[in-house]
Amino acid sequence: MTDPAADTPLQQLVFKVHSRCDLACDHCYVYEHADRSWKARPVVIQKGTVTQTARRLAEYAGAVGLESVSVILHGGEPLLAGPARLREICTELTTALTDITPLDLRIHTNGIQLSRRHLDVFAEFGVRVSLSLDGDKLANDRHRLDRRGRSSYDRVLRAVDLLQTPPYRHLFGGLLCTVDVRNDPVAVHDALTALDPPRIDYLLPHSTWDNPPPRGDSGSQTPYADWLLTIFDRWTEQGRKVPVRTFDSVLSTLHGGPSLTEAMGLAPSDLAVVETDGTFEQADSLKTAYDGAPATGYDVFRNDFAELARHPGVRARQTGLAGVSETCRRCPVVQSCGGGLYAHRYSSENGFDNPSVFCADLRALVDGIADRITERALFPGVHDPDELSFALLKQDRERLAAANERLAGRPDWDETWHALLRLDADDDGATHLNRLLAHPYVRSSLRRSGQSGTTTTARCASVAVAAAVHAQAPLQLSWEQPSRELHLPSLGTMTLPAPGRVEATVTGRTVSVRLADGSTSATDTGPGPWWRPLTTLEMSDGNGTPPLLIDDADPWRAVYAAEVSAPLTPDALAAFRDLLRTALSSGTRPPLPLAVVTPLAAGTGVRGDEHGLGALGVAVDAEPAVLARELPRHLRRARLAALREAAHLHVPGSRAGELFAEASDGLGDAEHAGPSSAAAASALARTERALTRLTGLPARELTESGAAFLEELHAEWRRLV
Incomplete structure (x- = not known):
């Protein structure tokens, strides 16, 4: 094995399993930009190529000592490989890496072909699914049409609905949206958040200085920043209920944290690409620069990942501040912007030694977010542990109040909210409710308040029941329980016969749960055949x-x-x-x-x-x-x-x-x-x-x-x- 030492080990693999697509998106960087290498590649990856790639990746992970490996199944449209072939691919990868390092499997798809057969395979291997959708129907259909010129919108929504069903909800990775400044940003964002995704990624259209992005007709010098900042304001107004990777990354870097996306920030790239013929390539986005731009001359049959990690093109995306142009190094927002996506810096005159073609927009976006968060009142004394705890609890209560504003009038919510208010009105009940709200995983669920109304109501109802048990306060509360596991934070888990309607009654330290069929189970929070308490x-x-x-x-x-x-x-x-x-x-x-x-x-x-x-x-x-x-x-x-x-x-x-x-x-x-x-x-x-x-x-x-x-x-x- 070649010496694997490299400045930054490769931890992410974009694995091209099918090289054709069932849509004809006119902004696609694979088929509509400068690189034409897809034409000479196999339509679907062969078993021997999968086996060799998995073996190479396992060797590299073991030699470098990777803590984990992420593999993204990609295309073309990867679902066209079919459920059986996708299962073979997941099996090969899992078998090769099981004894080496944890494997994080994902797939990026347009969702048109998504079926329960696909999702059953993904559930077997824990494959997270991210879907491409550009907003509402009008926005999506500007670019994302099939080869007969028909809309893809309703078919993608069917895929989202399928992913939202209980057996598959945990597989939903998020939505990918390519920005078009002609679309209404608020309409786009509202359409995407209405689908209750776990994450949204807004992606700038792949462009270079030779082929600059469309600027719309607003006359603005920074139309992409204007568009994104409009969404940032809407996102903030809604309580930031769905994570948005671009915004989260800027907020992180502005506060001294890491970049969360390759598109912004100075974090070194750790990405490799393997095409359907086993060719090693650099980042896919380079296809927008010039024909052959991602090529390395390497493949999995003659070369290994350690060699790829030392390739000059790969190293060029790992040098941090030294790897951006002189203009970028002098810029005050370079820690957040990072010079933008590497591919977007290209010009035929200077190669990649330029700022991003979106330079003005990225500067305006970072400055705009910085201005907005600096305007918020500062907490002057949170260096004191008690004041820090109080400040965090205040945020938790604000998130809970925001959930009430969103869900007021929805089934079961008002009863749950009033139960929380009754607990809060009692000194002992308020003490235990505050302790539950400060519980790290209750806080986690409040932070991710974009989940469905049923999920939020069930979580808050379980918090109310747990607080009532601790306070020994009488309580009766009913709700729709979305899973068999009814978890009471800090106490334990009841395993129900099936999801459905439950009614919980708290008497002292005893919780009785009546199910929809009329059966009743009870626990005094000690162990039992259907109750599993937590350990301390x-x-x-x-x-x-x-x-x-x-x-x-x-x-x-x-x-x-x-x-x-x-x-x-x-x-x-x-x-x-x-x-x-x-x-x-x-x-x-x-x-x-x-x-x-x-x-x-x-x-x-x-x-x-x-x-x-x-x-x-x-x-x-x-x-x-x-x-x-x-x-x-x-x-x-x-x-x-x-x-x-x-x-x-x-x-x-x-x-x-x-x-x-x-x-x-x-x-x-x-x-x-x-x-x-x-x-x-x-x-x-x-x-x-x-x-x-x-x-x-x-x-x-x-x-x-x-x-x-x-x-x-x-x-x-x-x-x-």
Whole structure:
């Protein structure tokens, strides 16, 4: 095997399984732009090519030690390969990688051919499905017609409806929308959000300086920024109920976090492409530059992924700030914009050494979002733990109130809302309701409030029941339960005979559930044949620390950049508790509140909640020593993420965000290493460099909260030196 060392390992594979399409979209970069290589390729990928690709990928993943691999089934239109061939492909990939690293399978499709036969295959292998749809019918039909000139809109909506049915809802990955500035942005966004997708991606049309994008007839110099900012305002007005990748990425980078999309930000590309003939290519978007632009001269039969990772074209997209044009390096929004998508920089005169052809739009978009979030009132004192908790709880309550505005008058919602209000009116009930609202996974469900009314109502009803049990407050509440697992946050899970209508009655610590057929089950929250309580771990530290909840069942627990485990068997759960007990008794004391630990799939290590709000994910096979070593850093990251949730620490776009993360990580590493060790000295030196650079920033770049946090980091550094 060739030496796999590369600046950034390849972790994503776009796997072309069919090279033709059943639509004739006039903005398609595969068939309608400069590159014509599709004409000479096999229509459908052959079994031998799949086998060789899977083998090469497994070899590379093992040699590099990849934590996970993402494979996106693509085309053309990948569904044209048929359910049987797609099952063979998923089987080959899964078999090759099972013992090497976790595999994240996805498919990007126009959805025209989507059937239950396809979805049964995808359910078997956990394949997430993203659909292309450009908005409402008028917007979609500007470009997305079939070869007979007919609309694709109604057929895509049938695919969405199929994905929204209970057996397949968990497979829905999101909607991909190509921007056309002639379309009404609000109509487009409202049409997409009405479909209740888990995510929306707005994609700029592939263009270059030789073939610039259409600018519409508004006369604006930045029509794409204007269009997207109109949607940003609408998105904010709606409570940001559906994640939008472009906006989330800009918000992340403005606050010092990572880029979330290759189209913006300086994160190095980790993408490879394998065509139906086994040819290795660079990013598909390069097809818009010139004929043969994505070519590497490599294929899976003669070359491996390590060779591809060292290809000059691949490396060119991994050099961060050094890889953008001089104009971009001088630009104040380059951390957020990243020079735009690599393909969009191309001109026949300078190659890719240009700003994006959308440069003015990207600058206006980042500046526009920065202006909008800077206008919000800042929280000046959230460096104090109690104030931080209060600020986060305030946000949770605002999200709950937004859900009420959206669902008022809908079936079962008003009864659920009034139950929450009754609990909130009682001192003891309010205490427990606040504790439930602050639960990391309840917060997770409130953040993702774009789910259906039935799902939101069922979740909030379960919160009300759990709060009533804790407060021993009488409660009777009925709702439509969308799944067999009725999970009561912080308590446990009832397994029902089937989804359907339930009526829950709380008397003291007992919950009775009457089903639609009239049968009744009850629990006093102790174990039973149909009730599985959650496990806790007592923290014997002498400080009155509340028990640590081990939650392997909450349906909203997937807040980690890793796969969560299925609910554990009793023996596996006991082993997991022993792992935590050993790690937490090894002298390490969490410097921050930790409420919930969730088991993750084997091999995924230790992961923090993506929002940093009191939860930690730990692989079921983690070593106690590794957990003890990594815990301080992860909890410090959680602290920083929670601060960013509640307040602005710095002016959007400032390098302060990156420096705060470096200083926080250094303190976490030093805490574990222990006093006087070489590792601690190295970590504290890194922290000192970051703090020195933070102190040297212009005073205007830090908010009052940021300045207070900087002083706190200084004090902790002085304590550890």
